[in-house]
Amino acid sequence: MWMRLPEVQKGRECVIPDVSQTYHFGASGLNMNSYFQDVYFKKHSFNTLPINxxxxEELIVDMFKRSLVLDHxxxxxxxxFIPGKKGEIIIMFIKMEGPKDFVTWLQVAKCFKIWDPDVRxxxxxMWRLHMKGSEMLVIGVPNSEYS
Structure with a gap:
């Protein structure tokens, strides 16, 4: 939670890879016990390849080249709305006038039944999602440099 505070981020982003590069090892603490550790974290995959x-950015550009734009x-x-063919890379454009304009995103999140209490x-x-067996990029226009 503290990583999302502006005074901690200092204009930086925390990139979240598909497979975590960190491993949760604590079996006890304020919000953790050994049962929860065993059930939720013990068998998680762990990525050892560096991401920078x-x-x-190379991955994103490659995804754009192979993508299908949704029928808006x-x-x-x-x-x-989202095709059922698996293995596609799908792009969806949404209205986003500025860096803090999340009105459309929150509506989309609610439709897709994903996290919608706040924006993360x-x-x-741009948001990267996995929907119906495909990868999906949701791009805020005109704010995103990817639009």
Whole structure:
């Protein structure tokens, strides 16, 4: 939680990879016990490959080259808005006038039934999700440099 505070971030981002590069090892503490550690953390995958800004940006550019842009004439809440074909890379554009304009994102999150109490996990006004067996990039326009 403290990593999201502006005075801690100092304009930086915390990139969250698909497979964590950290491992939870504490079996006791304020919000932890050995049962919870065994059930939720003991068998989690652990990535040992380095991730940096350069390879993250290369990955995003590669994803754009292989992507399919969604039909924005449909409502994102419709069942068939996201194609059911697995293994695709899908791009969805949403309205985002500035870096703190999350109105549309919160509506989308609610439709997709993902975390919507606040905004988390975005990079340059873009969110990366896994939906129906495909990867999905949601890009805030015009704010994101990816738009």
């Amino acid at each position: 800004k350069s390879n993250c 004439s449909k409502s994102q809440c419709e069942e068939n 996990g975005y990079h340059k006004s």
